[in-house]
Amino acid sequence: MYLNCHTYYSMRYGTFSELELLKLAQENRVTQLVLTDINNTSAALNFVRKAPEYNVKPILGIDFRNGVDCCFVGIAKNNEGYLELNDFLSEHLHQAKELPPIAPKFEHAYVVYPFEKVVKDNQYDFAAHEYIGVSIADLRRLPFSRLLQLKDRLVVQQPVTFRNKGDFNAHRLLRAIDNNILLSKLEKTEEADENEKMFPMENLAAVFSEYAFILENTERLLNACSIHFDFSKGREPQNLKTYLATKQDDEKMIERLCQEGLPYRYPDGGDGIIERLEKELELIKSMGFVSYFLINWDIVTYARKQGFFYVGRGSGANSIVAYLLRITDVDPMELDLYFERFMNLYRANPPDFDIDFSHRDRPTMTEYIFKRFDHVALLGTYVTFKHKGVVRELGKVFGLPKSEIDFLAEGRYTLSQLDEVSRLVIKYGRLIMGMPNYLSIHAGGILISEKPLHWFSATHLPPKGFATTMFDMVIAEDVGLYKYDILGQRGLSKIKESLEIIAYNQPKDSGTFDIHDVKKFKKDPKINNLVKTAQCMGCFYVESPAMRMLLKKLEVDTYLGLVAASSIIRPGVAKSGMMREYILRHRNKGRAEEKAHPVMLDIMPDTYGVMVYQEDVIKVAHHFAGLDLGEADVLRRGMSGKFRSREEFQRVEEKFIDNCRKKGYADTLIHEIWEQIASFAGYAFAKGHSASYAVESYQTLFLRAYYPLEYIVAVLNNGGGFYRSEFYVHEARMLGATIYPPCINRSFNNNVIYGSAIFLGFGYLRELEDRVSERILKDRTANGSYVSLEDFLDRVFITVDQASILIRIDAFRFTGVNKHQLLWKAHLFLNKNVKIDHPKLFPPKHQDFKIPRLHTTDLEMAFTQLELLGFCLCSPFELLATPPKNKRCVKDLERFLDHHIDIYGYLVTVKNTSTHTGKRMHFATMIDQQGKVFDTVLFPPVAAKYHFRGRGIYRFYGKVVSEFGFLSIEVIKMEKQHYVPDPRYADMKTSVKVFQQKKKDEDRDKADARN
Structure with a gap:
């Protein structure tokens, strides 16, 4: 009813x-x-x-x-x-x-x-x-x-x-939030009836x-109404059923494509390739997933025709068919990838391909997919009300001042000490929290279905302009709709742009190498040495402090070692304690035989009996605990967070333990292995996923090894990476570049390199308007370089404020005129009236202003760069009010091993984390006085006493320790160092006084002449 x-x-x-x-x-x-x-x-x-x-x-x-x-x-x-x-x-x-x-x-x-x-x-x-x-x-x-x-x-x-009065109250608050008004101002017409x-x-x-x-x-x-959707385990996939006209045509096509791919991927043949291929094709056909492969093949084929870079990863990299179709670049034979992780008869869902494109190319690829296929939509998701958001919204609805809202949002209050209104905010916040706030878009999921997607839901049109479903990936899989993941990442943009920069900066080298020849890169000692020494700044996935630390501890110098490291670094392995155990076994090969259970070592010899990949969970569940592949896959999916039925997961856990006991394993061993499985908690990588990341890492490492400056410029031009842009600029300097601030004649919006000279782009000038830089570049392209400030001001429509930014950053240094004198000229040249932006018919005549001689100090320039760029181009140690008391650097750590050291460092990044008891601690990466990187750790007692207070230079006193050869400093105390006062204010006052005195002197001279 x-x-x-x-x-x-x-x-x-x-x-x-x-x-x-x-x-x-x-x-x-x-x-x-x-x-x-x-x-x-x-x-x-x-x-x-x-x-x-x-x-x-x-x-x-x-x-x-x-x-x-x-x-x-x-x-x-x-x-x-x-x-x-x-x-x-x-x-x-x-x-x-x-x-x-x-x-x-x-x-x-x-x-x-x-x-x-x-x-x-x-x-x-x-x-x-x-x-x-x-x-x-x-x-x-x-x-x-x-x-x-x-x-x-x-x-x-x-x-x-509504169900009750509480629901109605929550409804009124939601309506006030939606209308962005005080609850007291909410009209009755905006509410539903309470009944x-x-x-x-x-x-x-x-x-x-x-x-x-x-x-x-x-x-x-x-x-008279009846609705049916098939949610049964045996449901048919609802994706596009055939790529060509019939299923038979699809099967012939995939066989042909695989045969065509064999000489490209395996020019020298190899054992077991044909057998593996036949096994995969048989399974793919029997499960009806041929069209899924062909659609992915279509997508990447179009990308290659457009010259787009891409990486096929995820569990799909376990498939030789995917490798032959060039969906992925990971050789499953080389890595002994476990095909059953990718697909098995117990899985209802098809294989999982994640295809990464450059963030610049991804919109084009999305548009292609929408045009190429009939029934396409982006996959939706819901943004829910979170604690801080709820408190802020309800705080506004109840009319709380901003200071009180901020206090409540931080969550550091005692409920009993709050006033009545604040308690209402918290009370109803708990009710609203977790409710959907608005519809959004899944990170990369695209649905291509046999039926119109409106068969399953309506679609909305977010700002990106592509139809998007109103349901998420979980229910999509439940109904038989499986997504194609088309993702964007900046790492590929960096590779692509590096090649473009090499083409103009080192044209003789352009075309002499194939960036896709990863097999060659894997054997290159220069590249492998970068991995071993963790010289990976800017390189995809391997540049973070944690990864750098792990590489040094493992002394990894091979592709396979990097594949393992890419997965070991994940929180699941680290949390289980198996990251440390893996390092120990890697460095002492006899330890694996001593510590690992024989069955575990037999299942996972390459990782010394340690579970590292998602496949390992299936292997252990199947071979160690005797679960069938379907049950083992339940464990894997249960860990991935894509799983609804915790009851089913619980049943599999119970069977795992029961089977192990029947096999005679001790309870301590059973629970130890189970804890390792459970600790993965969705963080473990598929081995193919790690291998795909390692392929891209090797491509970036090749560029870093042989074209370091071009590569760092590409990194900077694509938003940097793990670190702030400042540190990639520093890295370029350490690699031999000369860094220049933006120049009117040589810079673009992005950074540009000429030989070993890097000119920063106008984009770093945070206060410079985009339209101004576009105007400058358009005029310079059409009419050539600027010869003077006056020439620039004649040709470019610009306000005095915007011109001042360019002058202050020394963008007119080619004129040889001091920037203070240029500022006076610009102020005299540009009055505050609005100029008419049109071309001039005749060259303008300029009044010859007499400007007093002024000067600029390096210190003043450094503070101007700090203000306008966000960082200075000199060493930050030059800005200290009190020079460092010592010159100790990274090279001194070895001789201070197990002793205390007093050292200065410029803060690169801090990782704030918690111990298992919830106490705060910090890992900080620093740069020493010679520009080298070192690491510090502040354990809870020290972290409670000392705090990092933003970027700057800190003085540390602590003990140098070594873990597996990786040196770091356990901080005992630290102190932030002060910079000198900004000298510009005093200098500006002096400049004004000089100019005023000069004017008085000139007026007096003229008066004397008249008399």
């Missing part, structure tokens, strides 16, 4: 989930009801999936509204009707147009108009599929309305939005007992 039910996917309106709605129906003995969220279908699929568990027949619809004004409710008779409703809603959402007051003529859907709306509009002519909804509140007016004559058109429409609740069926029947025909009409409507 309930045709109009809302969940909290009626964004900032509804107050509970679809599961709570079903539970409510069960409690009130409601056996069929219609989910009709407001302009939204996010909850629909899961509502249908879970309804049988509550003995509820699910029916789907949409509450079509303009704002809070209800136009009508659409109710799908069947799946075709749901498609119609989704088409209609999506069209209006995509075009951002108002919904009409009258519904279109749906073929497979009913329309219910609210009683109030029909009365107001004097509408009395209704089609066979159209009804008038009467709520409990409307019954008072029904006897006096002409609508009573339309007996066959009247149905029960008792909206369901929009669900009542037991017998109560509802009793209320409508005088109008039995209304109940009968409603029952008839509900009985």
Whole structure:
């Protein structure tokens, strides 16, 4: 009898989930009801999936509204009707147009108009599929309305939005948040009626007992509706079924492509390749995933034709078919990748490919996919209310001042000490927290389906301009829709731009190497030495302090070692304690035989019996605990966070332990192995994923080894990496570059290199407007270099403020004129009136201003760079008020091993973390006085006493320690050092005084001449 039910996917309106709605129906003995969220279908699929568990027949619809004004409710008779409703809603959402007051003529859907709306509009002519909804509140007016004559058109429409008073209060707060107003200013018209609740069926029947025909009409409507989606384990995938016309055509095509790929990938042949290929193809065909491979092949083939870089990774890298189709660049034979992790007969879902493109190329690839295939949409996700966001929103709604809102958002309060309003913010914040706030886009998921995607949900149109589903990846998989991951990353942009920079800066080398020849790079001693010594600044995935530390501890100097390191660094391995154990076994090969269980060592000889990859979980569960592959995959998915049924995971855990006991393993060993599995907690990499990352790492390491300056410039031009841009500039200097601030004649928006000279780009000047830099570059391209400040000011329309930025950063240093003199010239040249931006017909004549001789100090320039660039181009140690008391540097650490050292360092980055007991500690990376990097650690007692206070130079006193040959300093005490006072203010006052005195002297001289 309930045709109009809302969940909290009626964004900032509804107050509970679809599961709570079903539970409510069960409690009130409601056996069929219609989910009709407001302009939204996010909850629909899961509502249908879970309804049988509550003995509820699910029916789907949409509450079509303009704002809070209800136009009508659409109710799908069947799946075709749901498609119609989704088409209609999506069209209006995509075009951002108002919904009409009258519904279109749906073929497979009913329309219910609210009683109030029909009365107001004097509408009395209704089609066979159209009804008038009467709520409990409307019954008072029904006897006096002409609508009573339309007996066959009247149905029960008792909206369901709340369960209790608390829900209603939360609703009012959500409406105030949505309108961005104080709760006291919220209009009644913006709220739902407090009585929009669900009542037991017998109560509802009793209320409508005088109008039995209304109940009968409603029952008839509900009985005529039926929605079905297949959520069974044996469901068919809903992705595009065939790439070509038929399944047979697809199978012939994939076989042909694999044969064509063999000589490219394996020119010298190899043992077991054909057998592995045949095994994979047989499984791919039997599971119906041929089209999935071919669609991915189509995508990467188009990318190569466009000259786009990409990396195929994820579990898909375990497949030789993917390698032959050039979806991935990881050789599964070389790495002995476990194909059953990628695909097995127990998995309903298809293989998982993550294809990374340059962040610049990804939009083009997304557009291609939308044009190439018929039924395409981006995968949606929901941004939920988090603690800080809820507190800030509710704080505004309750009218709290910003200072109190900030205090509450930090969460460092004692509830009993808060005032009544603040306690209400916390109370209702807990209720709203976790509710969807707005729809967003999955990081990279794209759906390509056999049916129209509106068969499953409506779509909305985010700012990127691509249709996006209203459901997320979890329910998509449940219904048989599997995403294609098309991701963007800057690492590939760095590689691509490096090649472009090499082409103009070292043209003789351009084209002499193949950046995709990773097999050659893997054997290059120069590259492998960079890995071993952790000289990886700017290199993809291996530049972080933690990775640098691990590489030094492992002394990795091979591709396979880097593959393992890429996964060992993940929190799951580290948390289990197995990262340390792996290092110990790697450095002492006899330790593996001594410490590892024989079965574990036999399963994972390459990693010394230590679980490192996701595949290892499957191997251990299958071989060690005797679970079948399907059960083993449940463990893997349970760890990945993509798993709903914790009960099923619990059952597998129990079977794991029971099987191990039957095999005679000791409980201590069983629980130790289980803890290692559980600690992965979604952080473990698939081996193919690590291998893909290692391939890209080797490409960047090649560029770092042979074209370091060009590569660092590309890193800077693509947003840096793990560190701030300042440190890549520093790295370039350490590699032999000369760094110059922006120059009017030689710089662009991005950084540019000429030989070994790097000119910083205009983009670093944070206060310089984009339109100004565009104007400069456009004019310089058209009319050549600028010969003087006056020439520049004649040719470029610019305000005095913007010109001052360029002069202060010394962008006119080619003139040989001091920047203070140039500033005076610019101020005299540019008055504060608005200039007309048009070309000049005749060269302007300039008045010869007499400017006093001024000078600029290096110290002043450094502070100007700090202000305008965010960092200075000299050593920050030159800015200290008190020079360092010693010259100790990284080279001295070895001789201070196990002794205390007093050393100065410029802060690069700090990692704040917690011990297992929750106490704070810090790892900090520093640069010494010679520009070399060293690491410090502040354990909890020291971290509680000393704090890093932003960027700058710190003096440390601590003990030099070594762990597996990696040297660091355990800090005992530290102190931030002060810079000298900014000298510019005093200098500017002096300059003004000099100019004023000069003017007085000139005036006096003129007066003397007249006399």
